[in-house]
Amino acid sequence: MTALLEVEDLRVAYGKIEAVKGxxxxxxxxxxxxxxxxxxxxxxxxxxxxxxLLKPAGGRVxxxxxxxxxxxxxxxxxxxxxxxxxxxxxxxxxxxxxxLLLGAYLRKDKAGIEKDVQRAYxxxxxxxxxxxxxxxxxxxxxxxxxxxxxxxxxxxxxxxxDEPSMGLSPIMMQKIMETIVELxxxxxxxxxxxxxxxAALSLADQGHVMEVGKVVLSGTGADLLHDExxxxxYLGED
Amino acid sequence: MNxxxxxxxxxLILGAMYGLIAIGxxxxxxxxxxxxxxxxxxxxxxxFGALTVYxxxxxxxxxxxxxxxxxxxxxxxxVAVSVAAERFAYRPLRSAPRLAPLITAIGxxxxxxxxxxxxxPDATKDRSFPQFKGEAIDIFGANIQRGDLFVLIAAPLxxxxxxLFVSKTRAGRGMQATSQDPDTAKLMGxxxxxxxxxxxxxxxxxxxxxxxxxxxxxxxxGFRMGFIMGLKAFTAAVLGGIGNxxxxxxxxxxxxxxxxxxxxxxxxxxxxxxxxxxxxxxxWAFVLLILVLLIRPQGLLGERVADRA
Numbered sequence: 001m002t003a004l005l006e007v008e009d010l011r012v013a014y015g016k017i018e019a020v021k022g023x024x025x026x027x028x029x030x031x032x033x034x035x036x037x038x039x040x041x042x043x044x045x046x047x048x049x050x051x052x053l054l055k056p057a058g059g060r061v062x063x064x065x066x067x068x069x070x071x072x073x074x075x076x077x078x079x080x081x082x083x084x085x086x087x088x089x090x091x092x093x094x095x096x097x098x099x100l101l102l103g104a105y106l107r108k109d110k111a112g113i114e115k116d117v118q119r120a121y122x123x124x125x126x127x128x129x130x131x132x133x134x135x136x137x138x139x140x141x142x143x144x145x146x147x148x149x150x151x152x153x154x155x156x157x158x159x160x161x162d163e164p165s166m167g168l169s170p171i172m173m174q175k176i177m178e179t180i181v182e183l184x185x186x187x188x189x190x191x192x193x194x195x196x197x198x199a200a201l202s203l204a205d206q207g208h209v210m211e212v213g214k215v216v217l218s219g220t221g222a223d224l225l226h227d228e229x230x231x232x233x234y235l236g237e238d
Numbered sequence: 239m240n241x242x243x244x245x246x247x248x249x250l251i252l253g254a255m256y257g258l259i260a261i262g263x264x265x266x267x268x269x270x271x272x273x274x275x276x277x278x279x280x281x282x283x284x285x286f287g288a289l290t291v292y293x294x295x296x297x298x299x300x301x302x303x304x305x306x307x308x309x310x311x312x313x314x315x316x317v318a319v320s321v322a323a324e325r326f327a328y329r330p331l332r333s334a335p336r337l338a339p340l341i342t343a344i345g346x347x348x349x350x351x352x353x354x355x356x357x358x359p360d361a362t363k364d365r366s367f368p369q370f371k372g373e374a375i376d377i378f379g380a381n382i383q384r385g386d387l388f389v390l391i392a393a394p395l396x397x398x399x400x401x402l403f404v405s406k407t408r409a410g411r412g413m414q415a416t417s418q419d420p421d422t423a424k425l426m427g428x429x430x431x432x433x434x435x436x437x438x439x440x441x442x443x444x445x446x447x448x449x450x451x452x453x454x455x456x457x458x459x460g461f462r463m464g465f466i467m468g469l470k471a472f473t474a475a476v477l478g479g480i481g482n483x484x485x486x487x488x489x490x491x492x493x494x495x496x497x498x499x500x501x502x503x504x505x506x507x508x509x510x511x512x513x514x515x516x517x518x519x520x521x522w523a524f525v526l527l528i529l530v531l532l533i534r535p536q537g538l539l540g541e542r543v544a545d546r547a
Contacts, residue, residue, distance in 0.1 A: 053421055077427035089422040091415050102415050105408065106427035154427065 253494020262441025278468020479540025
């Protein structure tokens with residue numbers, strides 16, 4: 001069986017500086033796979049390359065068995081990859097409803113879009129209450145919900161979440177993590193980038209630890225959670 | 239005759255033209271942060287496009303019937319040149335430092351002026367543009383020439399259409415998204431290159447409408463007409479808050495009215511007798527610009543919505 005996403009020896013460079021130095025991993029349909037690691041490990045660069053915002057310097061990316069290389073970002077969405085970027089990047093001067101509709105930009109099924117907008121409001125009731133409000137007026141956690149809701153609007157086969165818990169209060173972080181568990185239970189395939197390794201590993205099927213552009217350790221979420229070096233480096237234990 | 243309604247009407251007519259041209263500056267700036275200094279020439283080319291169509295029409299046709307065809311001709315020329323400029327001059331410089339496309343724009347502006355001067359028949363001097371005959375019409379105590387009615391009708395219609403397009407259509411939403419966050423817009427599946435072309439095209443079409451208005455008002459057009467009109471329209475865009483389409487129109491009207499009032503009344507202000515009259519009108523426009531930049535640099539409608547991280 002081919003995996004939904006196969007990354008083989010992917011390399012990405014900013015000018016002469018290689019940020020991702022040949023990483024490989026796969027994501028099977030229905031799985032939650034997480035990339036963890038410190039700042040500058042190359043996690044965000046990896047996601048931005050998968051969604052087409054950056055061009056790889058080498059390696060191969062296969063999505064449903066077909067190569068993604070050379071496909072512009074705005075077409076990758078239509079293949080079924082949605083990317084909720086680091087720092088949320090909601091459209092601040094558009095309303096919440098308009099932000100959600102932009103997530104469905106390439107869809108033509110009006111009824112289906114409306115249903116999915118409603119689903120986003122069910123998932124995050126606060127968004128429904130404020131649907132006519134400019135998205136820039138939301139709190140950080142609410143913006144994160146909007147970014148996730150917007151990404152889901154394209155009905156992705158693969159949802160990529162970059163640092164969804166960044167800068168959030170513990171309560172909000174928990175709410176976001178619970179939502180990821182919910183999405184996983186409903187069969188959504190997720191590639192999750194997180195600095196909060198504890199939270200990410202406890203809900204992931206597979207995890208990969210990245211350090212300065214390389215995957216240094218891979219395993220199931222549970223394995224990594226109990227791995228001594230991971231505990232020391234990322235979970236703050238000595 | 240009361241003079242104030244007349245001055246206000248003059249200002250409104252001028253301001254509507256500035257506003258139409260200013261849309262092009264503001265839309266392009268809003269999306270790629272480029273001040274397209276060749277936009278004044280796009281306006282000028284619209285005028286020559288319209289004139290060409292007029293000269294090609296059978297002589298029996300009334301001017302009123304010719305107007306739609308002239309607009310179409312002007313719009314086609316302006317849009318074609320503007321889209322070509324985007325594709326071949328600006329797009330290759332998209333990731334270059336800001337100064338490079340700015341200088342390109344200035345160069346393009348000169349090149350377009352010279353091209354018309356050299357290759358358009360008899361364009362080394364002003365060419366006469368058709369005008370509506372007949373008495374001026376009295377509206378609220380102001381005498382309005384028949385040709386000036388054109389811009390007073392066309393500008394609100396254009397703005398209404400643009401407002402609906404931007405707020406109600408999918409492409410309009412895509413345009414707003416692209417101007418707020420181009421990378422994230424791509425992640426939504428928006429072809430941002432196409433949105434940028436669309437911004438150039440809409441701006442060019444509006445400039446062509448303004449050029450027809452300009453020709454009807456002045457009875458002549460010339461290869462240099464884009465320079466001062468372009469500068470004024472740019473001022474209007476900054477005045478209204480660059481990047482904001484409603485600001486561009488408001489800025490145009492405020493600028494036009496301020497210019498008309500300064501021209502009409504400045505000589506009545508004690509100590510300012512020297513500065514009244516038409517010769518100083520351009521000065522007042524730029525004095526206004528300097529004041530806005532000092533007091534409210536984001537412009538009249540420019541605002542900063544809190545973008546919490």
